[in-house]
Amino acid sequence: MSGTSWLLQGLPHTPLALVTGGSTGLGFAMARTLADHGFSVFVCARTRTDLDAATAREPRLLALHADVTHAEDRQRLFAEVERRAGRPLDLLVNNAAIVRAHDYTNPFTLSEDRAAAEIDTNFAAPIDLARLFLLSRHGRVSTPGAILNVSTPGALFPLDANPLYSATKAGLHMFTLSLRRHLKDTPVRVFELFPPALDTRLADQLDVPSQAAHGQDVIDAVAGEAIAGLLAGTETILPHPQSRALVAMFPPIDTGMIDVVNRGVGRRAGWDHP
Numbered sequence: 094m095s096g097t098s099w100l101l102q103g104l105p106h107t108p109l110a111l112v113t114g115g116s117t118g119l120g121f122a123m124a125r126t127l128a129d130h131g132f133s134v135f136v137c138a139r140t141r142t143d144l145d146a147a148t149a150r151e152p153r154l155l156a157l158h159a160d161v162t163h164a165e166d167r168q169r170l171f172a173e174v175e176r177r178a179g180r181p182l183d184l185l186v187n188n189a190a191i192v193r194a195h196d197y198t199n200p201f202t203l204s205e206d207r208a209a210a211e212i213d214t215n216f217a218a219p220i221d222l223a224r225l226f227l228l229s230r231h232g233r234v235s236t237p238g239a240i241l242n243v244s245t246p247g248a249l250f251p252l253d254a255n256p257l258y259s260a261t262k263a264g265l266h267m268f269t270l271s272l273r274r275h276l277k278d279t280p281v282r283v284f285e286l287f288p289p290a291l292d293t294r295l296a297d298q299l300d301v302p303s304q305a306a307h308g309q310d311v312i313d314a315v316a317g318e319a320i321a322g323l324l325a326g327t328e329t330i331l332p333h334p335q336s337r338a339l340v341a342m343f344p345p346i347d348t349g350m351i352d353v354v355n356r357g358v359g360r361r362a363g364w365d366h367p
């Protein structure tokens with residue numbers, strides 16, 4: 094697979110990837126799978142002990158300590174990749190995310206802003222990382238590149254127990270669709286992964302019974318399907334029957350209709366020289 098992949102064809106060097114949140118869970122499994130496919134893989138996370146554990150389990154990974162909600166850390170990630178590898182990334186995997194329980198009838202939710210952390214981590218950070226990825230390559234690299242945004246079926250419908258997770262992933266989903274359209278005539282392709290419920294530490298404030306059946310074997314299988322889908326050029330990756338069933342309930346917006354609507358909303362001349 095990897096020898097013939099659209100992403101790897103013609104690359105004059107070892108492919109280079111960054112997986113945010115690659116210290117645990119699905120991110121770690123995808124990072125390991127990418128290493129199996131010959132990638133040189135950087136992973137980042139906030140918890141140093143988890144990064145150490147990840148590189149102890151998988152010494153091929155290159156660990157970077159970073160909080161993706163901090164602008165200076167995001168910039169440092171790209172600078173550090175360039176310093177160590179001498180060139181920009183071929184693949185950015187926007188995987189890091191958090192989930193909190195909320196209830197807008199409950200004084201705990203209402204007493205202060207408990208939404209910002211999810212907005213910053215799940216929505217603002219991946220968008221800015223995508224910008225930095227594109228900036229790092231702009232005018233320098235014409236080989237194929239990819240951004241893989243990790244979504245969730247819950248991006249397509251409201252989740253009552255964790256509405257900010259649902260809303261931030263919905264925002265990321267819409268940004269993913271727009272970015273794919275912006276980049277359609279460039280070598281960078283944009284992918285979206287819809288994992289099923291997985292038994293990771295992500296949802297420790299939630300009760301999700303279906304996670305229990307989706308332990309390490311399923312996490313590894315989902316990671317394998319995710320990377321295989323990316324390398325095969327499948328833009329919407331549905332790696333498990335649960336993902337396929339949930340996403341099928343909310344069919345994608347017809348691309349022809351998106352074209353029609355977009356004809357009515359253009360960029361004014363000079364918008365980029367205000």
Ligand SMILES: NC(=O)c1ccc[n+]([C@@H]2O[C@H](COP(=O)([O-])OP(=O)(O)OC[C@H]3O[C@@H](n4cnc5c(N)ncnc54)[C@H](OP(=O)(O)O)[C@@H]3O)[C@@H](O)[C@H]2O)c1
Pocket residue numbers: 113114115116117118119120137138139140141143159160161162187188189190191214243244245246287288289290291292293294295296304
């Ligand atoms: N688990 C599920 O049921 C499920 C279902 C659908 C989609 N997904 C998606 O799959 C992806 C991976 O989730 P997971 O289940 O593998 O969760 P996980 O095991 O909790 O992993 C999350 C990773 O993100 C890192 N992270 C969180 N905040 C960060 C920050 N501000 N800066 C840098 N790293 C940060 C965590 O490390 P630190 O905490 O040390 O920073 C950890 O490495 C997420 O995008 C999630 O939305 C998961």
